[in-house]
Amino acid sequence: MFSNVRAAAAACEVLREHALAKAMLVYAYCVMPDHVHLVLGPSERCDIVTFVGQFKNLAQRALWRLGVRGMVWQRSFFDHFLRADEQLETVVEYVLDNPIRAGLVASRNEYPFSGSLVFRVDA
Numbered sequence: 391m392f393s394n395v396r397a398a399a400a401a402c403e404v405l406r407e408h409a410l411a412k413a414m415l416v417y418a419y420c421v422m423p424d425h426v427h428l429v430l431g432p433s434e435r436c437d438i439v440t441f442v443g444q445f446k447n448l449a450q451r452a453l454w455r456l457g458v459r460g461m462v463w464q465r466s467f468f469d470h471f472l473r474a475d476e477q478l479e480t481v482v483e484y485v486l487d488n489p490i491r492a493g494l495v496a497s498r499n500e501y502p503f504s505g506s507l508v509f510r511v512d513a
Contacts, residue, residue: 408441
């Protein structure tokens, strides 16, 4: 689905706008051709499960406006809460390096559909 450049860009824009509206910390995101990774922090305005559900709904609507037909998302999503022994930086790097591991690009800065809304991200 997100192998379409316009669809991937729309999903990124929806994420930015929705995160701003809900004051959600988006430590890292990566819109891959067939899935999305998010590393989220708490918000006083919206819990994470609600945020993800709303993001999926808003992104689906944006894609329909682009002419994409059918459902984009699976019903639920996989989540993982960081434990005390896990480092946020390591998880953020893992998400940002997904396009490299998938063979889509050679370095992070080549992939336009990933980043952070909290941290400055360098290659």
